[in-house]
Amino acid sequence: MNQKKFLFLKSHEWVQFLDETTARIGISDFAQEELGDLVFINLPEVGDEVVAGEEFADVESVKAVSPVYSPVTGTIKAINEDLLDQPELVNSDAYAAWFIEVENIQEKLDLLTEEEYRNQLS
């Protein structure tokens, strides 16, 4: 498995597996483009559980708030604290601006490859 590979949910989250049971999660470039300038990101805390298919964070643009869903079930190992003060990092590079790192992943949703994700956007 290509460990750099980004996999996607239709709801525009990406997940990048670092190993079998650890992954980083963020939102796609398409999502940041659609949301516009982000001004606030609400993240959970280290140690919190996330559940596949359930909301774990929200992102706020000037216009609206949108939920962010977890593609996996596991425990939060780290959060990207830079995003708390600089939500615009997501606008400048959505694939570098991970939201959370999850460990002890026991379960994941059906994920789309980058190509599948792109195809269903159009």
Add this chain to the structure above:
Amino acid sequence: MEKKTPLYESHLQAGGKMVPYAGYLLPVQYETGVIAEHMAVRRTAGLFDVSHMGEVVLRGKDALKNVQRLVTNDCSRMYDGQVKYSPMCNENGGVVDDLLVYRRKEDDYLIVVNAANRHKDVEWIKQHIVGEVEFQDISDELSLLALQGPKAQEILCKLTEEENLPGKNYTFKENILLAGVSCTISRTGYTGEDGFEIFCSNQGVVTVWNALLEAGKYKAHRDHIDKEDFDIIPCGLGARDTLRLEAAMPLYGHEMDDQISPLETGLGFAVKMDKEDFIGKNALLEAGEPKITRVGLSITGRGIARENCLVYIGQTRIGRTTSGTHCPYLSRPLAMALVDIHSSAIGTQVEVEVRGRRIPAEIVALPFYKRAQ
């Protein structure tokens, strides 16, 4: 099916992200994004297509009498070329709409109303006019641009002489040629900045739009520029909303509606109880001193309050937010709220419930932003 304004193609060319609003397809933002558009208006200039706004005309011997009965402000001592802001109330003292009255002549008034309320307003006015007055909805024939920002006058002066521009706020001049198109230019706006609103025919508006963008363009004198820079950029509905909110200007459907009186939402300055009768006056008199009032909230905790978040002091609910966002120029989350008048003192510490979570906030003075004079 939404209507397109005559500038629809221009918006697409400029990268406008089109959304349905009040029956029209309009740009919520361009490629520049809401924050850059907001900042352009605060620092230089922004150009908005607000052709969706409604315009109606009341003309004839009894025009003033009707205007006076319809609106809460006193239009009896207006002069030709003056603009006046006013709520228009229903019999219960709630707000039908808020609008601008333009006095062209003593017996000839142009009234600019909210796009979302246009058809309701037209019906309302039709039902309530009396005597010798001609009433016309000319919204579909007129386009409207808003040129807003500290450089607005400088930009317009490239297209006409300064003496052709309305010098004072809330005044207007008619039949001014801009790029060969006859325009009505008023010194009004909805951003808290100096600026102008420009009415012209649908046929001429693309010409005026392009001429204003060209007049506001400059090449920055910087070392590294790889593309033309603009003093002026087109701005969308998103920035229009953040700008008006930062300037604490009320919006119909948020800070007021048919259940909220103008006195309850801080528009008492535009309600003249000592003028002769107007629709809603009796209800406002009977209601007496308002029990709620509009306040500003500075969100001191982490989060953004949007509209319809409940506001608390301890376990006591004191009201709800009516609008809220992260304001780009002041660079912090702000909201307006309607709260119990006894809990409305500046400095009061409150909590706002945002998606089930209480966030601390403080009642602050309005407007949040006021331009330097």
